[in-house]
Amino acid sequence: MVGLFVALKLRLISGGMRGDTQRVLGFVFSCLAALVVAGGGFLLLSLLRLASAQVAADVGVIAFTGLLVFWATVPLLAFGVDDTLDPAKLALFPLRTRQLATGMFAASVTGIWPAASFLVTAGALVGLARGIGGVLLGIVAVLLQFALCIVASRLITTALSGLLRSRRGRDLLAVGVIVFVLMAQLPNLIVNRGLAGDPLAMVHSIASVLRWTPSGWAAHAISDGGLVGLAELVALAALVLALGWLWIRALSRALVTTDASTQAASVRRSSGLLDRILPDGRVAAVVAKELKYARRDPRGRVGWFASIAVTGVLAFSISGQGQGSGPGAAIGPACVGALMMGIQQCNIFGIDGRSLWMNAVVYGDSRDLRGDVAGRHLGVAIIAAPVLIALSVLGAVFSGGFETVLPAVLTAWGVLGVGLGVGALTSVLVPYTVPDRLNAFTGAAPGQGGVAFVASIGAMIVTALLALPVVLPVLLGVTWMSVVALPYGLALAWAGRVLASRIGYPRMPELLAAISKPT
């Protein structure tokens, strides 16, 4: 049974890249990456041998906890990559839960990343063990830590698999990814703000807390190498078994419970304020749809969250590094925010994807398409304009001068306009498919990664260059130039729309094909 599952997993890995150069390259790349991670991690952990026993023990504890957290969260965010992970696919086979559990455990141990992570863990054996007791306990500890990672990760994905299969659960998780990425920025921010004093003391204080987590026991057992270590390992083994038991329970439950996502709640029926203000017609219809999508589509939410968060972090760290003098520090973040929001619009039809046919069967000339693009721009502006005001105020708060708020807002709006104009062009010139996946950061359909890269980097560079004539003087202190920025941005956005609709309308079937690639 174990052999069968391992073979299934290997077959899935090899089948996943059959006949597709892009995927083979991707696989080779991730193999290399795994090799680097495994080798580097092993080396780094074994180099702890050179450090003092105390430091080695502390770093070991942190590293083991990091591995556990990684295993608990990342497979969750990448759910759907691996078919052996979803118990529902195996539900019809005559397997006992215990067989299923051992089989799935074996399958999850198989793979390049589990192997890499096992090697990294094994590095601790070299780095932490001092003496023969440490080595003996260490071997057990490394195996237990590895098993703990796998079982914990399995338990979490299985327990949540019902939720993950439902539409609402996936929507939630997509936004959760953002939080996760932001959390990863936290240590960086703390260091940046100079909140930490002596790094070694900080490591020690973190380790002294983490030392009491299960992965902390494993690391501590290796460096301890005595009776305390032994006791810790016994406790750890008991915990792994308990988690394994819980996992089996969760597995047998997951196999017989259903996905209830079709009984989803209704949405509010509303024709917003905007609908009453805007003249009835195509533009109003597109604006209303865009605003709904920004709210309801996880990809829309993730995009907005990401640009706001990045800008916030940027404003915070610029002011933290003591460069908070001059208008640049206050105006810069808002402009970067506008640039980020502009780049997100470099593939405006992408989120519509295959459903864009509904628009394509209506539009009979380029004016129709221009109205559509204008609606999308207006929708973006309705969200972005107040956000940019907030970011400008935030920048002013961090740099301590409120006289910069008005120029910052005007300049940022101008940059946004430039970004929208450029984005309209890239949307019709280099359109690509945006996969509707759990992982909202997945950029493009297989084979279109290059196109997506060209579109977003191209849009960013061109936007930055075109925005420079009005932004640079403002950043350098000629703040009255910000009065020019807004009309400049509006003019470029208009020009972008005209050009894009002229180029895009004749290419409508090709555009439709480019954004509806299978993902």
Add this chain to the structure above:
Amino acid sequence: MTQAVRTEGLFKRFGQQVAVAGVNFTVPAGSFAGLVGPNGAGKTTTLSMITGLLRPDGGLAEVGGVDVWRDPVQVKARIGVLPEGLRLFERLSGRELLHYNGRLRGIPKAEVERRAEELLRVMDLTGSADKLVVDYSTGMRKKIGLAAALLHNPAVLFLDEPFEGVDPVSANILTEVLQRYTASGSTVIFSSHVMELVERLCDWVSVMSGGTIVAQGPIDEVRAGRSLNQAFLDLVGVRQGGEEGLTWLGSSSH
């Protein structure tokens, strides 16, 4: 009789593979027409090229005597489309989808709302009108797709596999609406695998195989006394097999 749809030598290739090899497809105005053929015969490709969603590599496509690719404004105003694969705006509710579609076509808001409510009622979707389309079942999606395609009262309606995966109750609603619609003189063209359905509903049938039309005409002519299923199998040239092998299958081997 005037032609609602006419193509001449319509041609499309994807890389090496010729998907549609010179199709001469005609449908008389006012007919309920079926386009049948095995998987990969080129039905979807043909319909996409006639509805302006896929550019042909050669040939002519006309709807109501107007060239689809030369005068798209006129053609697009007169056709309604339900493409294959249920591609809809998933994050709108059913009602919002209809409103969006109608206003996109420039119909005044009040009129769109009136028509949408009626369509939702006829399609038996009033109860789920405020749920997101992403949470709809297959039958509900086909119904809301048909409602969206009918909203602007098109002269010709193109439906790609409208009954695939649809429960009998929803299928019944779909056929009733379509029969009412053709009774008024409008044209319906739909592709399908289900011969019984085509036989029951259609008065005109076109059979596609290997990228060409192999038979076309009033359904009784194409059938020529056989059942449509038999006529189809004869036309497409199916291997009559299934006798050899599989000796272990069935209860006799126990």
